[in-house]
Amino acid sequence: MEQPLNLMTPEVRANPYPLYAELRQLPPCQVEPGGMWAVSRYEDVVAVLKDPRRFSSAGLGRSFLPPWLERNPTAHSLVMKDPPEHTRLRGMLSRTFGPAALSRLEPRIRAIAEQLAESLVRRQEVDFVADFALPLPARVLNLFYGLEPSMALHLKRWADDLVSIPASQPTPQRIAEVRHSLAEMERCFTALIEERRATPGEDLVSELIRVEGITQEEILSFLFGLLPAGVETTVYLLANTMFILSTHPRELERVLANRALIPRLIEEVLRYDPPGQSSLRLTTEDVALSGVTIPRGSLVVALMGAAMRDERQFPDAERFSLDREGQSNLSFGHGPHFCLGAMLARLEARLGLEALFSRLRGFSLSPGEVRWSHSIIARGPLALPMRVEPAEH
Numbered sequence: 001m002e003q004p005l006n007l008m009t010p011e012v013r014a015n016p017y018p019l020y021a022e023l024r025q026l027p028p029c030q031v032e033p034g035g036m037w038a039v040s041r042y043e044d045v046v047a048v049l050k051d052p053r054r055f056s057s058a059g060l061g062r063s064f065l066p067p068w069l070e071r072n073p074t075a076h077s078l079v080m081k082d083p084p085e086h087t088r089l090r091g092m093l094s095r096t097f098g099p100a101a102l103s104r105l106e107p108r109i110r111a112i113a114e115q116l117a118e119s120l121v122r123r124q125e126v127d128f129v130a131d132f133a134l135p136l137p138a139r140v141l142n143l144f145y146g147l148e149p150s151m152a153l154h155l156k157r158w159a160d161d162l163v164s165i166p167a168s169q170p171t172p173q174r175i176a177e178v179r180h181s182l183a184e185m186e187r188c189f190t191a192l193i194e195e196r197r198a199t200p201g202e203d204l205v206s207e208l209i210r211v212e213g214i215t216q217e218e219i220l221s222f223l224f225g226l227l228p229a230g231v232e233t234t235v236y237l238l239a240n241t242m243f244i245l246s247t248h249p250r251e252l253e254r255v256l257a258n259r260a261l262i263p264r265l266i267e268e269v270l271r272y273d274p275p276g277q278s279s280l281r282l283t284t285e286d287v288a289l290s291g292v293t294i295p296r297g298s299l300v301v302a303l304m305g306a307a308m309r310d311e312r313q314f315p316d317a318e319r320f321s322l323d324r325e326g327q328s329n330l331s332f333g334h335g336p337h338f339c340l341g342a343m344l345a346r347l348e349a350r351l352g353l354e355a356l357f358s359r360l361r362g363f364s365l366s367p368g369e370v371r372w373s374h375s376i377i378a379r380g381p382l383a384l385p386m387r388v389e390p391a392e393h
Contacts, residue, residue: 006032007301007376008168014372016277016379017318020306027290028300033169036280036299040306042313044289045330048281048302055281055300063166063280063299068175072182073217074162077225102347105143110351112139117355121390125366128384129239136352137234140344144230145192145223146203158185159231162224163375166280189223228378229341234348236275236373236380237266241353243381244269244320246365251322255357262353264322266346270331272320277305277379304330305379361389 005019006012012019023029023040031038039048048055061080065072074080078090116132123131138152147155161181164170170178192205193216200206204226208219245252255261281300286293294300308329309317332342366385373380 004030004032004035005038007038008033008374010374013374013379014370016305017309020303020309021318023303023306024310027292028294029292031301034299036301037294038301038303039289040303040310041290042307042310042330045302045304045307047289048300049279049330054284054287055302056284058282060166060280062282064162066165066168068170069165069179069182072165072224073186073221074165074224074228076217077221079225079229099343102343105140106347106351108143109136109140109348110355112136113348113351113355117352117359120356121359121388124388124390126386126388128242128386129235129381130383132352132356133235133238133242133384134231136238137231137345137348140234140348141227141230144204144226146196146201146205147188147192151188154184154188155227155231156235157181159228160373163228163232163373163378166376168374185224185227186220189220192223193219226341230344232373232378232380233275233341233345234352236378237269237345237349238352239380239384240273240275241265241269241349242363242384242386243365243370244273246363246386248320251320252362254322255353256360256362259354259357261322262350262357263346265353266349267329268320268322268324271308271314271324271329273379274305274308274329274331275378275380276331278303278376280377301376359391361391363388 005023007016007019020040023031023038026040028037028039028044030036039045057080061075064080065075113136116135120126120128120132126132134156135152138155139149141147141155142149142151145151158181161178164174165178168174193209196203196205196209200209205219205223208214208222245255251265255265279302281302283294283296283298283300285296288294308314308331311317314324332345363386366387368385370384371382373382
């Protein structure tokens with residue numbers, strides 16, 4: 001009997017797209033790790049994401065609370081809930097990330113981006129992730145939380161540890177590291193909530209405390225859940241953009257010559273190599289999908305990264321092109337769980353790239369192998385050493 005396909009081998013995490021192409025030739029099928037059901041065609045992925053009744057987000061919650069963890073507030077955060085509980089919580093939280101809130105923040109985000117871009121081009125030999133892609137969203141998230149800028153590195157480590165939990169088979173040392181991170185997070189966020197109860201400010205935590213009917217545990221779970229969404233998504237969106245442009249010199253030239261193309265660039269990166277690769281669901285009943293019956297109680301992985309290279313939805317899907325017209329992409333999910341922070345991630349990426357490209361004549365990646373995140377959920381380079389060429393002013 002053939003071995004099931006494995007989504008978590010180092011080779012697949014470094015480049016999942018050949019396996020995704022193979023999976024799109026098949027109806028939903030069981031894969032490693034754990035015999036989860038992989039759904040990879042665009043139509044099927046949309047069907048899973050828009051149907052919380054039959055494909056419950058409890059699957060995602062369960063994946064964040066494996067047997068080796070006693071407690072993880074992330075497992076009870078907004079994205080792990082189904083309607084009507086999800087609807088209630090989302091209604092409470094949505095204005096925090098709405099256009100009015102983001103327009104107030106935009107000048108501060110732009111100032112952070114300009115400062116980081118200026119520092120980057122002065123140094124020329126840089127690690128793009130450590131020197132730009134990470135500090136930008138981490139410092140923005142610090143604004144939301146009301147934390148000191150020095151907390152940025154803690155936020156990234158915590159976010160990395162959170163997204164590594166699903167589908168992992170950790171060593172005893174790794175288990176100890178993840179538990180330590182979760183304990184640190186809980187101490188930090190609990191203290192932050194108590195401080196804001198005593199002295200409210202203009203930050204997200206103060207806003208959450210003012211929401212009528214929200215509990216302490218719901219606030220804590222939201223702060224946990226926001227961390228990987230708020231940091232990992234933008235880090236990998238920016239880093240994936242630079243990695244792709246390093247292998248597409250013509251597209252890089254076009255964007256450097258015309259920064260009005262940046263929004264289109266961001267949308268094509270989100271389709272071609274999205275930071276959010278998959279989402280996990282749990283079937284609440286036997287479900288027929290593309291002629292296959294997935295049994296009740298099965299863990300389903302909806303592979304958005306595979307769906308967005310489906311030729312039936314995106315002609316010439318394996319080609320990266322700035323001229324692609326706006327077909328709907330699934331990089332921030334679909335249906336009731338469409339990501340609350342999608343506007344923020346796009347805003348951070350746009351402001352970051354505008355600040356950077358106004359100062360760049362070009363760049364090249366340093367020689368050496370790129371190491372990629374080892375997560376079934378989020379994809380991006382862990383480091384991206386490069387040499388940047390400042391623009392002549």
